[in-house]
Amino acid sequence: MSFDNYRLRVNSCLDTHLSQSSALSENMRYSVLAGGKRFRPILTYTTASVFGVDLAHADSCACAVELIHIYSLIHDDLPAMDDDDMRHNQPANHTRFGVGQAILSGDALQALAFDVLTKNDSIDSGIRVTLVRQLAKAAFSMAEGQSIDLSIVSKKVGIDLLYSMHGKKTGALLQCAVMLGALLKPDLSPEDKAILTSFSEDIGLAYQVQDDVLDVSTSDAVLGKRQNSDADKDKPTFPSILGMEESIRVYKSLYQKASKRISQLSVDESPLRDLTEKLISRTF
Amino acid sequence: MSFDNYRLRVNSCLDTHLSQSSALSENMRYSVLAGGKRFRPILTYTTASVFGVDLAHADSCACAVELIHIYSLIHDDLPAMDDDDMRHNQPANHTRFGVGQAILSGDALQALAFDVLTKNDSIDSGIRVTLVRQLAKAAFSMAEGQSIDLSIVSKKVGIDLLYSMHGKKTGALLQCAVMLGALLKPDLSPEDKAILTSFSEDIGLAYQVQDDVLDVSTSDAVLGKRQNSDADKDKPTFPSILGMEESIRVYKSLYQKASKRISQLSVDESPLRDLTEKLISRTF
Numbered sequence: 389m390s391f392d393n394y395r396l397r398v399n400s401c402l403d404t405h406l407s408q409s410s411a412l413s414e415n416m417r418y419s420v421l422a423g424g425k426r427f428r429p430i431l432t433y434t435t436a437s438v439f440g441v442d443l444a445h446a447d448s449c450a451c452a453v454e455l456i457h458i459y460s461l462i463h464d465d466l467p468a469m470d471d472d473d474m475r476h477n478q479p480a481n482h483t484r485f486g487v488g489q490a491i492l493s494g495d496a497l498q499a500l501a502f503d504v505l506t507k508n509d510s511i512d513s514g515i516r517v518t519l520v521r522q523l524a525k526a527a528f529s530m531a532e533g534q535s536i537d538l539s540i541v542s543k544k545v546g547i548d549l550l551y552s553m554h555g556k557k558t559g560a561l562l563q564c565a566v567m568l569g570a571l572l573k574p575d576l577s578p579e580d581k582a583i584l585t586s587f588s589e590d591i592g593l594a595y596q597v598q599d600d601v602l603d604v605s606t607s608d609a610v611l612g613k614r615q616n617s618d619a620d621k622d623k624p625t626f627p628s629i630l631g632m633e634e635s636i637r638v639y640k641s642l643y644q645k646a647s648k649r650i651s652q653l654s655v656d657e658s659p660l661r662d663l664t665e666k667l668i669s670r671t672f
Numbered sequence: 673m674s675f676d677n678y679r680l681r682v683n684s685c686l687d688t689h690l691s692q693s694s695a696l697s698e699n700m701r702y703s704v705l706a707g708g709k710r711f712r713p714i715l716t717y718t719t720a721s722v723f724g725v726d727l728a729h730a731d732s733c734a735c736a737v738e739l740i741h742i743y744s745l746i747h748d749d750l751p752a753m754d755d756d757d758m759r760h761n762q763p764a765n766h767t768r769f770g771v772g773q774a775i776l777s778g779d780a781l782q783a784l785a786f787d788v789l790t791k792n793d794s795i796d797s798g799i800r801v802t803l804v805r806q807l808a809k810a811a812f813s814m815a816e817g818q819s820i821d822l823s824i825v826s827k828k829v830g831i832d833l834l835y836s837m838h839g840k841k842t843g844a845l846l847q848c849a850v851m852l853g854a855l856l857k858p859d860l861s862p863e864d865k866a867i868l869t870s871f872s873e874d875i876g877l878a879y880q881v882q883d884d885v886l887d888v889s890t891s892d893a894v895l896g897k898r899q900n901s902d903a904d905k906d907k908p909t910f911p912s913i914l915g916m917e918e919s920i921r922v923y924k925s926l927y928q929k930a931s932k933r934i935s936q937l938s939v940d941e942s943p944l945r946d947l948t949e950k951l952i953s954r955t956f
Contacts, residue, residue: 411819411840463779468771487752488822491775492815495747498779499811502786506804513797520790520804527783535695535776556695 391430391663397443398429398450405451405504415485415493416500420458422476425672427595428453428565434659435569435584439576445511449519449568452505456527457561459497462490464534472617498527512574519568526564533557542622547629551593558599559592566591580654587649591664594642598670600625601635606672643668675714675947681727682713682734689735689788699769699777700784704742706760709956711879712737712849718943719853719868723860729795733803733852736789740811741845743781746774748818756901782811796858803852810848817841826906831913835877842883843876850875864938871933871944878926879951884909885919890956927952 399421406417429450436446465472465480466487473483482490505523506516533556540549566588570576603618604627618625626635647664650657683705690701713734720730749756749764750771757767766774789807790800817840824833850872854860887902888911902909910919931948934941 411816411823415819460779463775466772466775468775488750489819491747491750491752492819492822495744495778495782496812496815496819498782499808499815502804503808503812506801506808513801516801517790517797517804520786520801524783524787524790528780528787531776531780531783532695535699535773535780538772538776539695 391434391666394430394433394450395426397433397447398426398454401447401451402454405455405500412489412493412496415481415489416497418478418484419462419475419481419493420455420497422478424454424458424476426454427667428457428561430663431562431565431588431591432569434663435566436572438653438655438657438659439570439573439580440655441569441572445508445572446569448504448506448508448511449565449572452501452519452523453561453565453568455497455501455504456523456530459494459501460530460534460561462494462497466490469534469538470617470621501527511572515571515574518571522564522567522571526560529556529560533560537623540624543624545624545629547626550624550626550629554593554596555589558596559589562592562595563588577654583649583652587646587660590642590646590649591667594639594646595667597626597635597639597642598667600627601632601639602670602672604632640668675718675950678714678717678734679710681717681731682710682738685731685735686738689739689784696773696777696780699765699773700781702762702768703746703759703765703777704739704781706762708738708742708760710738711951712741712845714947715846715849715872715875716853718947719850720856722937722939722941722943723854723857723864724939725853725856729792729856730853732788732790732792732795733849733856736785736803736807737845737849737852739781739785739788740807740814743778743785744814744818744845746778746781750774753818753822754901754905785811795856799855799858802855806848806851806855810844813840813844817844821907824908827908829908829913831910834908834910834913838877838880839873842880843873846876846879847872861938863936867933867936871930874926874930874933875948875951878923878930881910881919881923881926882951882954884911885916885923886954886956888916924952 402420406413406420432450432453433443433446436443461475462481464470465475466482473480475481481493485493501523502520505519533553536549536553537557540553563585566584570581570584600618603625626638630638643664647661650660686704690697690704716734716737717727717730720727745759746765748754749759750766757764759765765777769777785807786804789803817837820833820837821841824837847869850868854865854868884902887909910922914922927948931945934944
């Protein structure tokens with residue numbers, strides 16, 4: 389199945405999960421169904437497909453990681469955090485609904501992610517418990533990463549702190565998106581698990597370094613948010629520490645390392661390698 | 673075991689779960705270990721004990737409901753929500769750490785609750801999945817309830833909306849605290865489950881009506897937060913709609929109904945009845 393089909397698939401599932409009318413449904417639908425690359429769900433579906441997992445089993449994982457991602461964007465955009473007023477080419481959630489309701493939409497989406505993740509009774513309970521633990525740990529790490537990010541605004545920091553901050557803030561959920569897809573396979577070997585762990589770590593970091601580069605080099609309309617938003621906020625970034633050229637070299641080499649690593653999987657890894665190649669050449 | 677012992681027990685477990693140093697550990701410990709009545713964990717332990725469940729199995733449930741409760745207090749106190757600057761006789765989390773870090777502490781605590789809830793491998797996986805679903809649904813309802821609460825400030829509303837708003841905002845988690853304790857018993861009968869559902873619904877509502885009454889009649893020092901905070905914010909409350917006398921009659925009668933209902937349980941319900949009696953006479 390193509391990546392575009394995965395995107396359509398997760399959009400349709402998300403729509404269904406948000407179809408019940410509630411006090412927050414308009415707010416949640418506004419942010420969740422606003423578009424977005426759906427990169428995390430695509431990672432989940434692609435990994436699941438590589439291991440021959442029924443995609444119907446992967447739907448709940450794909451939705452759950454995206455719900456956590458969207459909740460984190462709503463909270464990150466708040467005035468007390470990154471203070472961004474645009475997201476996915478529309479006013480940020482708090483700009484549209486007010487700060488209080490935006491905080492609550494994010495809170496509700498985090499809860500919904502865990503509800504959705506455990507909903508599919510045809511997935512073995514033991515596996516579902518493992519999925520919940522993975523997602524909970526990733527969501528916890530993200531909050532920690534954002535906390536560090538907030539605390540280093542206008543500060544001079546070393547490259548190691550930047551790596552570790554982004555490992556939590558962005559890497560943890562990307563890694564989780566891969567691992568959830570793989571853990572749906574009941575007898576995943578420890579070797580394959582280790583390969584995917586290292587693959588997803590590299591992909592997660594590469595993605596963030598690339599994001600920092602694109603933030604400098606891409607226009608508002610293509611990004612769907614303000615260009616140069618990191619520099620404007622005086623946030624330390626990979627280009628500001630390493631320079632643009634070195635940052636581009638770093639993320640390309642991380643993607644290549646990741647691509648090489650998965651060639652050692654016990655299954656045909658080509659869909660994951662195709663995805664990695666698509667990532668290297670992304671422009672937003 | 674006495675209610676005080678349950679309080680000590682959950683405090684010690686919470687301390688352990690928050691012992692790992694992280695970017696948010698100081699903030700989280702500040703709010704979680706600040707005291708508080710621990711009414712939800714006490715409900716969980718008491719219900720578990722009534723059904724003969726090993727208390728070591730109830731620890732994760734007791735901690736998880738309290739972590740969700742504390743996260744919701746941190747977010748509810750924010751300037752964009754209820755704008756309360758005192759909680760448990762100390763400055764609110766955002767007053768101490770700033771709004772951004774307070775939002776993130778709450779976010780991390782919600783994630784931690786799901787991590788903790790699934791941690792105990794000696795609890796059957798099928799049961800743990802059920803616990804996660806219950807907690808996720810309760811946490812979702814709480815955010816909805818707070819959203820309604822925010823939207824009705826300074827508005828004239830009917831008593832039915834007030835009941836339904838508090839059913840979500842306060843009732844859902846209190847009900848969950850009872851049900852998690854009971855669901856730990858693998859062969860809980862549908863009859864006992866139905867009795868506990870109705871018991872916990874009544875307790876949840878009674879508790880909130882009583883809170884509204886106590887907010888008017890109790891001093892700051894005893895409440896640990898500002899007296900009359902609801903009226904000062906022009907929030908509709910039970911006393912403001914029903915009057916004080918009728919509100920007191922309503923919550924007493926709900927507690928009595930709850931107490932009567934559990935006498936139909938298949939097990940000795942006296943610890944739950946003792947707890948209900950303690951609640952009727954609480955002063956904060």
